[in-house]
Amino acid sequence: MSELHIVVGLQAKAGKEDELRRDLAGLVEPSRGEDGNIRYDLFEDRDEPGHFVFVETWASAEARALHHEQGPHIQHFHANGVANVEKTEFARILKRVV
Structure with a gap:
């Protein structure tokens, strides 16, 4: 199996930042509990609230x-x-370089 690394950036609609954040x-937690999940983290841009980034690692493309x-x-x-x-x-599917 080959790990799959993914980053996805989402922008909230104006005025919907809190709803999207929620x-x-x-x-996050349900995804972390899925078979094949290695990492599932959510971030928000410190300088631009309402811009969110998921960083995911899956054991395989099939698991994702x-x-x-x-x-x-x-x-x-x-x-x-x-x-x-x-x-x-x-939305990027990444391969490890080093």
């Missing part, structure tokens, strides 16, 4: 796919919380 924070396709907390977010996202600023 919704994103609610994804199950997370997105079957995780009830992720499905709930996509059905509800995503309405507070203005845009995805970036």
